[in-house]
Amino acid sequence: MNHTIALITGANKGIGQEIARQLGRQGIVVLLGARSLCKxxxxxxELQAEQIQAYPIELDITDDRHIQEAAKKIKAEYGKLDILVNNAGIYLDHEGDGVEMLRRSxxxxxxxxxxxxxxxxxxxxxxxxxxxxxxxxxxGSLGTIMSDEMYAGASAPGYTTSKAALNAWTxxxxxxxxxxNVKVNACHPGWVKTEMGGAGAVMEIDEGAETAVYLATLPSDGPSGQFFHKQEALPW
Ligand SMILES: NC(=O)c1ccc[n+]([C@@H]2O[C@H](COP(=O)([O-])OP(=O)(O)OC[C@H]3O[C@@H](n4cnc5c(N)ncnc54)[C@H](OP(=O)(O)O)[C@@H]3O)[C@@H](O)[C@H]2O)c1
Incomplete structure (x- = not known):
């Protein structure tokens, strides 16, 4: 059978695992990337127990060997990839604002x-x-960083500039x-109750996965090169 194949990075927990769950429920074969194979x-x-076709991949996205192995494995087993969700991310700004923190971000x-x-x-x-x-x-939105809105007071040079670079590259x-036939879009999941988002966040994880799932399953006349939250295009 010609299955739809999706790879989600940072899928061992949080929004990433939930994106895999929601794609898997649509009958998509989901490859869960995590820097620890065990995780x-x-x-x-956990997803297999929910009748989802889910498979683990060891994938630290900062490790070139893992990247090459993952590409080789997907090519050998499926010959194509339909969906790539670059979900893995870190927030290190609590460590200070040194250059080393920015490099790691x-x-x-x-x-x-x-x-x-x-x-x-x-x-x-x-x-x-x-x-x-x-x-x-x-x-990662320059407009938001410069605005008087709720996030404007946050000083997070590592996170904001690395996400802004991700946006520019998108x-x-x-x-x-x-x-x-390939579309690429950037996604803002919302402020979500995960390890990164914290318990005070306003959105549950299932809702936080929805924007990425929408963008991962866009129809052929869907957008490319845009920034979305909840099916609404955001300004860069
Ligand atoms: N939560 C929010 O409110 C929020 C808001 C806006 C954007 N986001 C973005 O949403 C994404 C998911 O965040 P989350 O809230 O689900 O955070 P999370 O629970 O902290 O999960 C982050 C995931 O990324 C993985 N990861 C970190 N570095 C990695 C690397 N080098 N290689 C592979 N995986 C790596 C983590 O793996 P380990 O378990 O090994 O650490 C974990 O699986 C991130 O890109 C984040 O910036 C989150």
Missing amino acids: AEQAAA FDTNFFGAYALTSSLLPLLKESPAGRIVNQSSIL AQLSIQLRGT
């Missing part, structure tokens, strides 16, 4: 997503409807992908 196996087993939030996507693009182009979702944040990649 990927555990998260996949960029390594995961920007370079990791960039390197993984670059390696998987040939497989995404083999799909009749390739979809890339870059899990960003409203904190727009850039969409131009590169014009005329192909």
Whole structure:
């Protein structure tokens, strides 16, 4: 059977595992990437118990060897990739504002997503409807950083600049992908009750996964090169 195949990074917990669950419920085969194979196996087993076709992949997106192995495995087993959700992310700004913290923020939030996507693009182009979702944040929006709205007071140079870079690259990649079957969009999940979002967040995890799932399953006349929250385009 010609299944739809999705890879979700940082899928061992939080929004990533829930994106995998919601895609899996649609009959999509979900590959759960996690930097610990053991955690990927555990998260996949939880979804398998819900009758979802879920499989673990060891994938630290800052590790080039993991990226190459994942690409090789997906090529050998499926010959294509239909959906890539670059969900893995970190927030390190509580550690201060040194250059080292910024580098590590960029390594995961920007370079990791960039390197993984670059390696998987040939497989995404083999799909009749390739979809890339870059899990960003409203904190990566320059307009939001400069606004008087609720997030304006937050000082988080590592997180905001690495997510802004992810946004800029999303727009850039969409131009590169014009005329192909692959769409790419950036996603703001909302403020979600996860380890990163904290208990004070306003959204439950299932709601926080909805925007990425919407973008991962866009129809052929859907948008590309935009930034979304809940099916609504946001300003960059
Ligand atoms: N929660 C919010 O309110 C919120 C708001 C806006 C945007 N976001 C974005 O949504 C995404 C998911 O966040 P979340 O709230 O679900 O956070 P979370 O519960 O902290 O989960 C983050 C996930 O990313 C993984 N990860 C971190 N570095 C990685 C690496 N180098 N390679 C592979 N995986 C890595 C983590 O793995 P480990 O378990 O190994 O650490 C974990 O699975 C992030 O990109 C975040 O920036 C979240």
